[in-house]
Amino acid sequence: MSDKFNTLKARTESVLCNTYGRYPMGITKAVGSRLTDLDGREYVDLLAGIAVCNLGHSRPEIARVMAEQAQKLVHVSNLFYQEEQVAYAEELTKWMGLGKAFFCNSGAEANEGAIKLARRYMRTIKKRDAYEIVTLDGSFHGRTLATLTATGQPKVKEYFGPLPEGFVTVPWNDPAALDKAITDKTAAVLVELIQGEGGVRPMSTEYAVAVERICRDKDVLLMVDEIQTGMGRTGNFMAYQHYGLSPDVVTLAKGLANGLPMGAVVATDDAAAGFAPGAHATTFGGGGVITAVALEVLRIMKDEDLVNRARTEGQHFLGRLHDLVDEFPDQLEEARGVGLICGLVFKEPAAWAWQAMLAKGFVLNCTQERVLRFLPPLSTPRADLDAAVEALREILSA
Ligand SMILES: Cc1ncc(COP(=O)(O)O)c(C=O)c1O
Known part of the structure; x- marks a missing residue:
């Protein structure tokens, strides 16, 4: 962790109620489907502020x-x-x-x-x-x-x-x-x-x-x-x-x-x-x-026909998550979702996978201990979704 991050974390802990289990990153910029952290590193946002910024950030x-x-x-x-x-x-x-x-x-x-x-x-x-x-x-x-x-x-x-x-x-x-x-x-x-x-x-x-x-x-x-x-x-x-x-x-x-x-x-x-x-x-x-x-x-x-886009991109993405389940049956239980609300269910607790994806530059969420949850902006380019699947493949193979 950088000094900038540690300073922001310490200031947060001293003045804000301790109600959130926060991610180990401070965000300074959110534009389109990208987040930028305190040290200038870019991430692909597959969370959209938890299904909020559906059109992408800072339009x-x-x-x-x-x-x-x-x-x-x-x-x-x-x-x-x-x-x-x-x-x-x-x-x-x-x-x-x-x-x-x-x-x-x-x-x-x-x-x-x-x-x-x-x-x-x-x-x-x-x-x-x-x-x-x-x-x-x-x-x-x-x-x-x-x-x-x-x-x-x-x-x-x-x-x-x-x-x-x-x-x-x-x-x-x-x-x-x-x-x-x-x-x-x-x-x-x-x-x-x-x-x-x-x-x-x-x-x-x-x-x-x-x-x-x-x-x-x-x-x-x-x-x-x-x-x-x-x-x-x-x-x-x-x-x-x-x-x-x-x-x-x-x-x-x-x-x-x-x-x-x-x-x-x-x-x-x-x-x-x-x-x-x-x-x-x-x-x-x-x-x-x-x-x-x-x-x-x-x-x-x-x-931008975003409702239909969520359907087609969601089908594509979920199809690729299903492929991962077929490829890694020992680690993955199932992929499920509708449109661009998708979950990849692990057989064991999945916090490690969420952290590994963050290290690779993808922001997502882990819920109910074993489920990686994807809620990308409905405008997310397909290339970003495909890159996330490749990153998942890498961490599952490692
Ligand atoms: C299905 C559902 N209902 C209610 C809420 C609560 O919304 P808010 O956090 O805006 O109060 C949420 C938030 O995650 C939700 O997902």
């Missing part, structure tokens, strides 16, 4: 929109009608085929909003005292008290009790368990269709269809957390489109504004009727700069 078009909007209207509050916010909501709801949006600032806040919407919808529209939210084992929904309670991973809850009431977690891929867990107290089922943090686990179509059928039979809301999988990542604009589902509520964040903090709850007109003036709010949600940028993100996605 000049976005910088221009941000600068122009910053000189016109930054923040006035949601007490006022604002053109930028409406223009973006019109476009986003059109892309999603849903009726109404609520804008906030993060994924956890979007899920909090969805949970509140489901409870209020049941009580005010359905006239039922239903409040329970059913979630799945292995899921990740955020770090606020409600969303960590909704999360199906014990490690995120440790030491934070007492946890809020009204959450039930059921086993993954078990329709009978879900069916049984839904009672007259259930307001909604909240699922990730591809568990990202949970190790890139795609749901089977049969199970996804069963989840929707059960929600319809029991008359509870189907809420899909697309915070990691939405915005074109899977090769469809939303992952629910792969499964042919019609969710009542969808939560988004990460890729919405290509790096600026934004979250959204998007709902059918019927479900959205659960909110009323004064029922839910957030000071910064949907401000002028963020919504102008988010609209530009959709324009670029359309112009």
